[in-house]
Amino acid sequence: MLSTTEDDEDAGPSVESINPEERIQARRLRIQKRIEQQKREALGEDVAAKLETSDEVGKGKEQIEESRNRLVKLRSDGFELVTNVRVAGDAREMQHRIQDAENRHARVEKLEAEAKASSEKFDEISRRWSAAHMKEIPHDLHDMLVEQTRSCDTVVDEKNKLINHLQLELKQKDDDYVKDLKKQSEDVDLMIERMEEQVKNLTKSYRDELLQIENAFVDERSTALKNQRKKWDGTVSQRGEREEDYLKMRFKRVEDHENQLDSLRTNDTEEYNMVKIKLETDVQILEQQLQQMKATYQLNQEKLEYNFQVLKKRDEENTITKSQQKRKITRLQDALNSFRIKLSKQEKHYKDENQSLVDEYKRIADQYKELHKKMRHFSATDRKKFEDVWRMNEEEVQSLVEKVLKADETIHHQQLGLPWHPPEKSFLKTSGPLEIQESDPRPTATSFAKEVLASSEASTTMQKSDAEVEIKVAPNVGCC
Template sequence: MSSSGEEEEAGPDVDSNDPEERIAARRLRIQRRFELQKKAQMGEQMDEKKEAKEELTKSRKQMEDSRLRLMKLKLDGFDLVTAIRVAGDAREAARRVEEDEARRVRKEKLDAEAKSGAERFDDITKKWESALQKEIPQDLHEMLMQQKAACDAMIDEKNKLINDFQMELKQKDDHYVKDLKKQADDIDLLIERMDEQVKQLTKAKREELDEIEKAFVAERRDMLELHSKKWDSAMQQRRDRELEYMKAREKRVEEYEQQLQHLRVQDTEEYNQVKIKLETDVQILQQQLQQMKATYQLNQEKLEYNFQVLRKRDDENMVTKSQQKRKITRFVYYNNDVFM
């Protein structure tokens, strides 16, 4: 036999003849029943919390999926926009490299032309000194023509360099116009992609909002069904408990009526016994009272007799006292006469 069974057997018994023991047994049984119901309710509440957590996990999962999808769309759109910027940065970097190379080439050309021009100018200047020493006109004319040809060659070289720079400047202008057009095309493409991205994000957000709303609606429907079932179950349990309580109450009423009837009979018997005992005690006390009255009357007569005897003795004592006083007076008078 288990320890709980031993404790129940060792506890109060509902079938005991002692009313207090029966009341204690019923209280203990009701307390145990309440403890069992409380444990069952706690278990149901834990199950409800677990199910509610699972349902909330479904809605949160939908929200997380929507967040990931929108984040992916944002990243894809950012990559598309960034690709245009990266391409523009790459073109700008290539242009700067080409510009640096062209600047270096121009500087080399200018340096080379300046160096060659200075050398030619020095040659022409030196030849002017030798031309002053010419005395023959034909030689002087030939020298002048050579100087003129050298000057023309130097001027042609500079004009050629100027023309090259002008052509390069024109190419730069054309390239600048092309770059402006390319940038305008890139901006248009960027705006187009941004608009497309905004449309896609707006559409995706609406779709995800619809999905989230559907998830919450489904979750709400499931929760309503679950709580409706739990409510019906709780109401059925309440009705069962009420019926059980009514039966237990009827049983307790019957037990109380039996106890009251038993107490009435027991109290009636006790009342009769007490009444008989009290009547007997009253008779005994009345007899004792009569005896006390007789004793009192006898004592009163004795006291009156003794009082009369004492009064008589007192009178006799008074007479004796008077006689003694007269004797003393005569004795004193006699003694006085003798001594005189």
């Protein structure tokens, strides 16, 4: 139906310029063409021809669209491949910063905890030194000195452990920094390599796609010419079969078809020129984009150089920090040496003081032994004197009792005239001091003397054992 309408439009001007008989004949021909067109549509030939024509006409545009999609995908893949290195580096740097912040926080907490614990232990040790002046027993003083020595050693060991831990962390930090520099250098080399490779691939892909587009348009032009030639040949053959019927119409239609072919050639030429200009413009745009990509790559390279300078500056800051830590370690070492000197002086002082106390203890122990010896001597002498006086008084009492008994017997016999019965004289048979009765709570001089002698011997034995222990422990105190 579309071809019939086009034939009507094309034949319109020519039909109006001829006579009525030719107009009737042309109308008959149009009716005949319309019937033949309907028959072809019923058979499905014209639809296939239309689909083929539409496919042939859209082949160049389809190739342009496919090439554009492929180039866009290739460019996005290349950009993603190049930026993956930067993304991985940023992610690694972020993870490194997070880990560094966590380690710094843990280190600060550890230092604060250690400083707090050290200050508490130092205060405790200082309080114990003030309590040392109140100690009078050498054994307790020695125990306290040993405990103080252990506390000082514990504080020093904790300081040494913390210093060793910080030194290990510093060494690990240096190793990580060297690894990071090496990894960043490898990333930069990999990014440059990928950028160069992507530039080559994009250039090659643009050239290939441009060649394919040009080939597609050339094929489309040749196909269009071929189809038009076939259409022209069919029309000529139809006009040859019917030239006996419409010879006059044939020349007019041949002229019209020639004009149509000229217009088609002109239109195709203009379209080809327009497409060629558009493609050249696209090529220029792509070249500009390529220059922009190169500029972007140059900017990225400058950014990487800037990052390298930043890392170099950070390396200098780390070097300064390392030197500060070394100075701090040296200062702490000097403080440790001063503490050691002070400790050695105090140990020497306490060793001398301990030796003087041991000598004083020995002197007092000797005096105590001599005193106990004198006390035992005087106790034995006093006991002997006491027994002598007792026996003397006892003899005198017995003589007086004998006299009293004789006087009592005389009084009974001579004065009273009564029989005299002598009393019980068993108490006169005892000699020496009397023993303490159980019912009498008051101790006698003998029992008191025995208790004094027993306590003096026990205290002497205990003092001897304490002196031996002090003599054995004293060298160890000096060593500490």
